[in-house]
Amino acid sequence: MKKHNFYAGPSIMPEFTINKTAEAIKDFEGMGLSLMEISHRSKQFEAVMEDAQQAFKDLLNIPEGYKVLFLGGGASLQFAMIPFNLMQNKSAYLNTGSWATKAIKEAKLFGDVDVVASSEDKTFNYIPEFTIPKDADYFHITTNNTIYGTEIKEDLDSPVPLVADMSSDIFSRPVDVSKYGMIYGGAQKNLAPSGVTFVIVKEDLLGKVDRDIPTMLDYRTHIKKGSMFNTPPVVPVYSALQTLKWLQQNGGVEAMQKVNIEKANLLYDEIQRNKLFKPTVAKEEDRSLMNVCFIMNDEYAELEKEFFEFATNKGMVGIKGHRSVGGFRASLYNALPKESVEALIDTMKEFEAKH
Amino acid sequence: MKKHNFYAGPSIMPEFTINKTAEAIKDFEGMGLSLMEISHRSKQFEAVMEDAQQAFKDLLNIPEGYKVLFLGGGASLQFAMIPFNLMQNKSAYLNTGSWATKAIKEAKLFGDVDVVASSEDKTFNYIPEFTIPKDADYFHITTNNTIYGTEIKEDLDSPVPLVADMSSDIFSRPVDVSKYGMIYGGAQKNLAPSGVTFVIVKEDLLGKVDRDIPTMLDYRTHIKKGSMFNTPPVVPVYSALQTLKWLQQNGGVEAMQKVNIEKANLLYDEIQRNKLFKPTVAKEEDRSLMNVCFIMNDEYAELEKEFFEFATNKGMVGIKGHRSVGGFRASLYNALPKESVEALIDTMKEFEAKH
Numbered sequence: 001m002k003k004h005n006f007y008a009g010p011s012i013m014p015e016f017t018i019n020k021t022a023e024a025i026k027d028f029e030g031m032g033l034s035l036m037e038i039s040h041r042s043k044q045f046e047a048v049m050e051d052a053q054q055a056f057k058d059l060l061n062i063p064e065g066y067k068v069l070f071l072g073g074g075a076s077l078q079f080a081m082i083p084f085n086l087m088q089n090k091s092a093y094l095n096t097g098s099w100a101t102k103a104i105k106e107a108k109l110f111g112d113v114d115v116v117a118s119s120e121d122k123t124f125n126y127i128p129e130f131t132i133p134k135d136a137d138y139f140h141i142t143t144n145n146t147i148y149g150t151e152i153k154e155d156l157d158s159p160v161p162l163v164a165d166m167s168s169d170i171f172s173r174p175v176d177v178s179k180y181g182m183i184y185g186g187a188q189k190n191l192a193p194s195g196v197t198f199v200i201v202k203e204d205l206l207g208k209v210d211r212d213i214p215t216m217l218d219y220r221t222h223i224k225k226g227s228m229f230n231t232p233p234v235v236p237v238y239s240a241l242q243t244l245k246w247l248q249q250n251g252g253v254e255a256m257q258k259v260n261i262e263k264a265n266l267l268y269d270e271i272q273r274n275k276l277f278k279p280t281v282a283k284e285e286d287r288s289l290m291n292v293c294f295i296m297n298d299e300y301a302e303l304e305k306e307f308f309e310f311a312t313n314k315g316m317v318g319i320k321g322h323r324s325v326g327g328f329r330a331s332l333y334n335a336l337p338k339e340s341v342e343a344l345i346d347t348m349k350e351f352e353a354k355h
Numbered sequence: 356m357k358k359h360n361f362y363a364g365p366s367i368m369p370e371f372t373i374n375k376t377a378e379a380i381k382d383f384e385g386m387g388l389s390l391m392e393i394s395h396r397s398k399q400f401e402a403v404m405e406d407a408q409q410a411f412k413d414l415l416n417i418p419e420g421y422k423v424l425f426l427g428g429g430a431s432l433q434f435a436m437i438p439f440n441l442m443q444n445k446s447a448y449l450n451t452g453s454w455a456t457k458a459i460k461e462a463k464l465f466g467d468v469d470v471v472a473s474s475e476d477k478t479f480n481y482i483p484e485f486t487i488p489k490d491a492d493y494f495h496i497t498t499n500n501t502i503y504g505t506e507i508k509e510d511l512d513s514p515v516p517l518v519a520d521m522s523s524d525i526f527s528r529p530v531d532v533s534k535y536g537m538i539y540g541g542a543q544k545n546l547a548p549s550g551v552t553f554v555i556v557k558e559d560l561l562g563k564v565d566r567d568i569p570t571m572l573d574y575r576t577h578i579k580k581g582s583m584f585n586t587p588p589v590v591p592v593y594s595a596l597q598t599l600k601w602l603q604q605n606g607g608v609e610a611m612q613k614v615n616i617e618k619a620n621l622l623y624d625e626i627q628r629n630k631l632f633k634p635t636v637a638k639e640e641d642r643s644l645m646n647v648c649f650i651m652n653d654e655y656a657e658l659e660k661e662f663f664e665f666a667t668n669k670g671m672v673g674i675k676g677h678r679s680v681g682g683f684r685a686s687l688y689n690a691l692p693k694e695s696v697e698a699l700i701d702t703m704k705e706f707e708a709k710h
Contacts, residue, residue, distance in 0.1 A: 003387040010589055013392045018380060021391065025377040031672075032358040036376065036548035036594065037368045037690075039673055072550060073428035073571065076585040080569035102570070109567045188586055193391035195427060195550040195588030212464045214435035215457070216428065230431040231543055233550030234365055235590050239391065317386075318394060335392075 004340035006330045007318030008146050008291060009168060010188040014335045016249075017192070017242040024238055035238055040231050048238050049227060055244035059252055062177045062200060069199040069219065070227045070237050075167045075186040078197060079103040081217050082140065082163055082182070083110035088209050092116050092136035092160070096152075097124040097145035098324070099165060107140070110211075123325060124148040127286045134159045138181055138205075144169035146189075147322040149279075149293030149329065150286045155179045161205055169290050170198070171247060172334060173257040181205050189290070190334045192240035195233045247334070256334050263332045263341045264289040270345045274352050276300045276307070280325055295327030300355065307351055314347045359695035361685045362673030363501050363646060364523060365543040369690045371604075372547070372597040379593055390593055395586050403593050404582060410599035414607055417532045417555060424554040424574065425582045425592050430522045430541040433552060434458040436572050437495065437518055437537070438465035443564050447471050447491035447515070451507075452479040452500035453679070454520060462495070465566075478680065479503040482641045489514045493536055493560075499524035501544075502677040504634075504648030504684065505641045510534045516560055524645050525553070526602060527689060528612040536560050544645070545689045547595035550588045602689070611689050618687045618696045619644040625700045629707050631655045631662070635680055650682030655710065662706055669702045 005012040024035040029044045038045060049070070056068040071077075079102055083091060089111055093104045095118035107113045114136060117128035127150050132139045138161040144151040146168045153173065156162060161181025168189045177183065182201045188194035199219065206220050215221050221229050247256065268287060271277045271294045280293040296304050304327065311319055321327040330344055360367040379390040384399045393400060404425070411423040426432075434457055438446060444466060448459045450473035462468045469491060472483035482505050487494045493516040499506040501523045508528065511517060516536025523544045532538065537556045543549035554574065561575050570576050576584050602611065623642060626632045626649045635648040651659050659682065666674055676682040685699055 001387070005388055005392055007392065007394045010394060010586065011392055013389060018389045018391060022377050022380040025373060025380060032356070033360055033672065034368060034373045036373060037360055037362065037366055039362045039365060040549065071428075072588075073426075073432060074585045077428060077571045080571055084569075106569055106571075109569060186586060188589075193588075193590050194395065194586045195591055214439075214461055214464060216432045216435055216461075230429045231365065231541060231549045233427075233548075233588060233591065234543075235548050236550055236588065317388065 001315045003315050003317050004343050005317050005336065006340070006344070008322075008329060008331045009186070010194050011318075011331055011333050012335045013193070013239070014243055014246045016246040017239050020242040021235065021239045025235070035235055038234070040228060040234055045234060046228075048241050049232065052237055052241040052244060053226070055241065055248065056198070056200070059171065059244060059247055060175055060177055060200070065204060066177060066200055066202050067223045069201065069222045070232055070240070071197045071199060071222060072195065072233055073197060075099075075165060075184060075197055076102065078165070078184050078199070079106040080109070081219070082138075083107045084211070084213050084217050085206060085209065085219050086161070086163070086182075087111055087137050090114060090136050092133050092139045094128070094130055094139070094141045095120060096127060096142050096150060097148050099145065099167070100140075100142045103140060103142070103165065119150075124150065125281050126150065126283055127152055132158050132160060136160045138163045141165070144288055144290050146291045146331070148325060149281050149288045149291045151288035151290065153289065161202070171253055171256060172260050172290060174253045187236060187240055191243050192236045194236070196236035196240060198240075259338065260289045260332065260334070263336070263338055264292060266338075266341050266345060267292050267330060267332065270348055274348050276303065276352050276355065277348065280327065290332060292330045292332060293321060293325055293327065295321070295325075303355065310351050311344070311347050314343070316344055316347060319344070356670045358670050358672050359698050360672050360691065361695070361699070363684060363686045364541070365549050366673075366686055366688050367690045368548070368594070369598055369601045371601040372594050375597040376590065376594045380590070390590055393589070395583060395589055400589060401583075403596050404587065407592055407596040407599060408581070410596065410603065411553070411555070414526065414599060414602055415530055415532055415555070420559060421532060421555055421557050422578045424556065424577045425587055425595070426552045426554060426577060427550065427588055428552060430454075430520060430539060430552055431457065433520070433539045433554070434461040435464070436574070437493075438462040439566070439568050439572050440561060440564065440574050441516070441518070441537075442466055442492050445469060445491050447488050447494045449483070449485055449494070449496045450475060451482060451497050451505060452503050454500065454522070455495075455497045458495060458497070458520065474505075479505065480636050481505065481638055482507055487513050487515060491515045493518045496520070499643055499645050501646045501686070503680060504636050504643045504646045506643035506645065508644065516557070526608055526611060527615050527645060529608045542591060542595055546598050547591045549591070551591035551595060614693065615644045615687065615689070618691070618693055619647060621693075621696050621700060622647050622685060622687065625703055629703050631658065631707050631710065632703065635682065645687060647685045647687060648676055648680055648682065650676070650680075658710065665706050666699070666702050669698070671699055671702060674699070
């Protein structure tokens, strides 16, 4: 049976990326060797790294003065690297969920953290209002909140450098990179298998803090060496390049945004229409295009487990909501075809008809 | 033409690991999904992580009280994590090459570092004599020096916790883990594709320093969550498990050691015998079984480039020595078959006959 992959991350990858990676693991660029066993200093892999950086710049229209890095350790390591590199006296954070909460915790090790607003009072089911303090070294946001299904879908104007965790919505829409000081994220949603973290950083923000920074935690180390200071995660970087090529062949971020809006609207409309379900995020403008969270309507609460099993039997994978929200979550990343959304909607309708 | 892969790292992997990984990238455990697109919280991947930890324990006979971790960021990140977690007042390091030098540099950010000995005076071509200070929080060694071709092939007795970077000789021989406080390394030599770092740490050494440790840099974070605090590098961890299974099916570290000694002896003997070449490491007991470094004899120095091209045309890959040593380096990791060593030796003999 065809599987519809709604995992929140690691999550569905384009067939193109999967096939190209599997081929390269058998034989990389006709070298007679596997991608897994070639030197990262080989000219063939150096080209992969350079091409991936260039494709990032092309797809996101990254202006001069920014560098693209591919690092290990996950976005969670960035939560510490950001204040290590950018926070001299004070930073500001918007708390829209558990990733933001974790980022705030790390920043507090480095000085004064102004949490400008939080939606924790309502299980993070909305994006709160906020004012950005002009005396902060930077302002940090999580643009998409995978667990709670909220998303900041526009590029903010900020009086201080804007730092955005875009782990789960990078490449889902055009981004005006010039409005950001730094954009970063784990690759394992819209880009690559887990194990590589991308960082887009405005170079002139670096080198302004007084503290000693361990070499591997200093962005300047990786800029200087083109992300090859130490052995990079070769397979994930190669897979990322394949997804970037797939994006280029499929109309880039503009085309992705169009389909992503279509897919999300289809599903949110069905959740609203279907008597059994309701969305967890009340305000339409706060709803994520990437992670659609929904629960049973109160009068059908006892059907939750039954719907999960029903949907699983129809080939739906990864639709269980995070334990802190409950219910269901369908992640609609770039690689998820519209047919999978339609299959989920059919499943919801069929289940409704039974009750 | 068959390629003989002598890369220093990333380096040759067992066919078993390559094939299993390629298969899983197509379809993981019959899930109908790629290994690249499944949740790390799926029960199938949780089993991979647990099995990999268990196989480490079984293969290396790891005693109670030690934990096995799989982390991102590379061994270079460990250079900072080690003093972050273990160094209260003073640490001691043996400087046997560029990896040790880098580790020392990071430790100096955290306090007093006693470099007990260094072989830098002779381009690190020997293992120096040393005494371990009894007042150090730990003593750090690099057991195998990929660039210079030296190796500490025995488990030291240390009056303080012994911390060993075994990036390039883990699983090449039996190790008495009880003699170490911590063993760590990048996986990309004897274990897996790049992107995952293993750490074997004695749990009771942790939690003794006063400083705040960022969450991701604190070993206790990863111990508490079984290396799943954040999304682990799924593909590299899966590949590591395949290599661990391959090791188990092929007699474990005892069998590897036997073949590794055989392979290294064959090649060192030929280097000694062949009029064109000489080894860079003078003392036999200091010579690495993993990375055999050799240069042209003085009177044949001008033939270096010609031999490199001759060998390349015979299918030898990755035999160029590191630029700081020059000449040649043949890395003889576990997965390299004896036939490849014999092919290199034949090439050396054939080249000798021409001159």
